Amino acid sequence: MKNNTQVVFNAGGLGTRLWPLTYYITKAMVPVLGKPFVQYQMEVLKKQGFNRFLMCTGYRHNQIRDFFGNGNRFGVSIQYSEESESLGTAGSLKNAENLLDDEFLLISADIFMNIDFSLLIKNHNTNNPIATMALIQKQDPSQWGVVLMNGKSQIIRFVEKPTEFIGNMTNTSIVFLNKGIMNYIPSGKFFSLERDVYPKLVNEQKINGFVVNDAYHIDIGVPERYSQFNNDVLAGKVIYDMTEIGKS
Numbered sequence: 001m002k003n004n005t006q007v008v009f010n011a012g013g014l015g016t017r018l019w020p021l022t023y024y025i026t027k028a029m030v031p032v033l034g035k036p037f038v039q040y041q042m043e044v045l046k047k048q049g050f051n052r053f054l055m056c057t058g059y060r061h062n063q064i065r066d067f068f069g070n071g072n073r074f075g076v077s078i079q080y081s082e083e084s085e086s087l088g089t090a091g092s093l094k095n096a097e098n099l100l101d102d103e104f105l106l107i108s109a110d111i112f113m114n115i116d117f118s119l120l121i122k123n124h125n126t127n128n129p130i131a132t133m134a135l136i137q138k139q140d141p142s143q144w145g146v147v148l149m150n151g152k153s154q155i156i157r158f159v160e161k162p163t164e165f166i167g168n169m170t171n172t173s174i175v176f177l178n179k180g181i182m183n184y185i186p187s188g189k190f191f192s193l194e195r196d197v198y199p200k201l202v203n204e205q206k207i208n209g210f211v212v213n214d215a216y217h218i219d220i221g222v223p224e225r226y227s228q229f230n231n232d233v234l235a236g237k238v239i240y241d242m243t244e245i246g247k248s
Helices: 037-047 061-068 088-095 117-127 179-184 193-203 223-234
Strands: 003-011 050-057 077-082 103-108 111-113 131-137 145-149 155-160 169-178 207-211 217-219
Touching: 003 037, 003 088, 003 117, 037 050, 037 111, 050 061, 050 088, 061 077, 088 179, 088 193, 103 117, 111 169, 117 131, 117 169, 117 207, 131 193, 145 207, 155 193, 155 207, 169 179, 179 193, 193 207, 217 223
Parallel strands: 003 050, 003 103, 050 077, 131 207
Antiparallel strands: 103 169, 111 217, 131 169, 145 155, 145 169
């Protein structure tokens, strides 16, 4: 079934934690068994009917454009927004403002997650905040943004990579957004969703959480997790076809 929702990949980071691999390759394009990492997430989305993509690129942006082009050979449509300098996870969205739909699904290009994305979107449209963040529990939440919610699924606290234990419900770096998010982001300035925008939305009660259980989720931003993803793909632990989830 076709889903006309725009999917935005945030792919402009420098990937410094993956040095030396990312000296020469932008993080979204690091190879996993012969394919760029970001292609795995794109394939999951395509199988769920998503076929409109916007790549927010920066560092070595030509590598992404040269490989994916306009998306035709992958059966999708791809647009590009390029940063001339690093603008952060929020600044990159502001840079792409003219290309964004009124609502869009934002995914960090260094994560992979195999959920039914339509459920996240349905939850957002039911509650209608500015942002609905997909959440998952982590045994070690220290490397993630940690959230606390009230009984209405509103996020009442958000702390990026806390130094003390707050909880183990974490940001997956997948969020469904209304374009009203642009009102919180200045133009032409480095700005972070996690450190500058989400805390403001929390204070105004305009960001909700959507808890995902039993999903495969990984951030390949450090060598250990990049290696783990390669091993998990080889071992058949990474599911691309959503109809297979839940089967033994």
